[in-house]
Amino acid sequence: MAETRTISVQQHIMSANDLLAGDIRARLDAAGAFAINIMASPGGGKTSTILRTVQALKSEMRIAAVDGDIVPVDVDRIAAEGIPVELVNTGGSCHLDANMLLGVIDKVDLEHTDLLIIENVGNLVCPANFALGAHANVVIASVPEGADKPYKYPGMFRGADVLLLNKIDYMPLSDFDVEYFRRGVMAVNPDVTFLPVSCRTGEGLEGWYDWLRAHVRK
Ligand SMILES: Nc1nc2c(ncn2[C@@H]2O[C@H](COP(=O)(O)OP(=O)(O)OP(=O)(O)O)[C@@H](O)[C@H]2O)c(=O)[nH]1
Numbered sequence: 001m002a003e004t005r006t007i008s009v010q011q012h013i014m015s016a017n018d019l020l021a022g023d024i025r026a027r028l029d030a031a032g033a034f035a036i037n038i039m040a041s042p043g044g045g046k047t048s049t050i051l052r053t054v055q056a057l058k059s060e061m062r063i064a065a066v067d068g069d070i071v072p073v074d075v076d077r078i079a080a081e082g083i084p085v086e087l088v089n090t091g092g093s094c095h096l097d098a099n100m101l102l103g104v105i106d107k108v109d110l111e112h113t114d115l116l117i118i119e120n121v122g123n124l125v126c127p128a129n130f131a132l133g134a135h136a137n138v139v140i141a142s143v144p145e146g147a148d149k150p151y152k153y154p155g156m157f158r159g160a161d162v163l164l165l166n167k168i169d170y171m172p173l174s175d176f177d178v179e180y181f182r183r184g185v186m187a188v189n190p191d192v193t194f195l196p197v198s199c200r201t202g203e204g205l206e207g208w209y210d211w212l213r214a215h216v217r218k
């Protein structure tokens with residue numbers, strides 16, 4: 001019987017994605033649009049953060065959004081805030097990749113966009129492995145998920161430029177150990193901008209808006 005051999009092609013798939021991500025970055029830069037890739041577990045607060053951000057900043061900057069999902073539930077919520085938003089139908093994939101994003105980027109008026117917000121698929125593993133050409137990775141962890149997430153999903157936390165610890169309003173009901181969480185984050189990503197926030201009460205979000213104000217060219 002013929003011998004079975006396993007050939008890893010992972011490297012090549014990643015490289016192809018990186019090339020397409022480079023194309024997206026070039027188009028964003030040519031248009032002067034700053035893009036963020038928001039990643040979190042399902043329910044961590046990606047859409048809530050987008051809604052809050054749009055409400056707070058849409059009078060200061062032109063915001064558009066792209067949402068990776070299989071149904072337009074979040075797209076409809078974001079559109080209700082009065083900004084352009086496109087659904088990238090992921091067909092059930094566990095992440096967005098650059099090719100999927102390229103499929104909708106032409107529908108976004110990048111020339112008239114200062115901030116493009118990409119809501120990735122709810123997952124703490126796969127999205128970290130696929131660059132989208134965004135200028136910054138924004139990872140959201142949330143208090144009910146527990147403080148051990150940086151230890152269990154280091155790849156996601158390692159790649160973050162901004163880390164929002166959301167749902168801090170749950171802190172009094174929780175055994176969440178902020179120092180344990182912070183140590184886990186610092187072990188893999190000491191330079192990350194770490195901001196505890198609550199999309200429910202608004203606590204801490206001013207720091208997030210200021211980070212965006214400092215990075216988005218208007
Ligand atoms: N108490 C509290 N609830 C929050 C907070 N942020 C979000 N939620 C709630 O958490 C739930 C999930 O929030 P979403 O913003 O939809 O989360 P998501 O990450 O977009 O979820 P998926 O798109 O399904 O992956 C909703 O019921 C929100 O109202 C917060 O800071 N505090």
Ligand SMILES: [Mg+2]
Pocket residue numbers: 046047048074119
């Ligand atoms: Mg969502």
